[in-house]
Amino acid sequence: MRDLPFVMYDEDQRQILAIVERLVRDANAKGIFIVDRNGQLIVEAGEMHGVDTTSLASLAASCVAATGSLAQIVGEEDFPVHFHQGRRDNLHITLVGTSFILIVVFDERSSLGLVRLRVKKASAALAKAFEDMAKRAERAPASPTNSPFSEITDEDIDNLFST
């Protein structure tokens, strides 16, 4: 009954990171984060070193989830783009495909118009990358030979809690 684990391989990470790094430059962004709709960080790029990405990912996903439910209440399917304007920094959030969230942080070195334009282009590339990722996961389903977890022993689990 449970959803299968969501798996990301090196190749997926590289492909997605390349798109995101290009977007940082094209949009003059401070930082860009990709998060899945369950609140897990997928990749990050830009100059925002040291921000609490775990919190960021969880809050962004919750924000998108809450706004999505609001959309349904007023008769929309979803609100695919969210924009939060601050005094210095702004947040531009877009849904990519059905499962991912693209977060762009930018300041006065960029503009909403530029970010919008570049995000639009990058979204298509990202959607394609996520499709490829899903295909790879289908082709190589977790099995005893390629999943490190099939071999977990009760002892391994106990060891986690020994500290």
Added chain:
Amino acid sequence: MSFINYSSREINCKIVYYGPGLCGKTTNLQHIYNRTNPELKGKMISLETEAERTLFFDFLPLALGEIRGFKTRFHLYTVPGQVFYDASRKLILKGVDGVVFVADSQAERLEANLESLDNLHLNLAEQGHDLSSLPYVIQYNKRDLPNAAPMAEMQRLMNPNGVPEFEASAATGLGVFETLKSVARLVLQELRDASR
């Protein structure tokens, strides 16, 4: 839905603490936060009302250690227990890997516990989940209070299937880690069985 990242060699799982208003879900997370080494925990986020009732959720990321070379992380969430926050509870349950049901042992809260348990069944069913196939444990909290209902009665009403259960007093920390370890263990076993 657990997330296995081969690139950063991490595995993330989501555990949700469910239960009626004021049963002690937030208190569980606070105790875990207070007793965990700084390098193993992230920031605890509490989205709450001015009266310290959970409004949307509490969130606490924990790193447990390594398993087969993978960093094992658990994301703990609580739901808001007050009945009228049901829309938020549904959102938080999305992608859940394991559930802790925190019951309030006070005799006058028996009804509220059962209502919340029904609500949990309903909200999981909406997502195609089912408590019988999900890692799931029960915590009987507030055992320290003089008006706590007898254990036998609570077990009979709330745990007909005999899932792992724990007596607790989250305010002092009694039973809190036992509960967490038990559900984390079930989640990892499930992950193993799913990849076999």
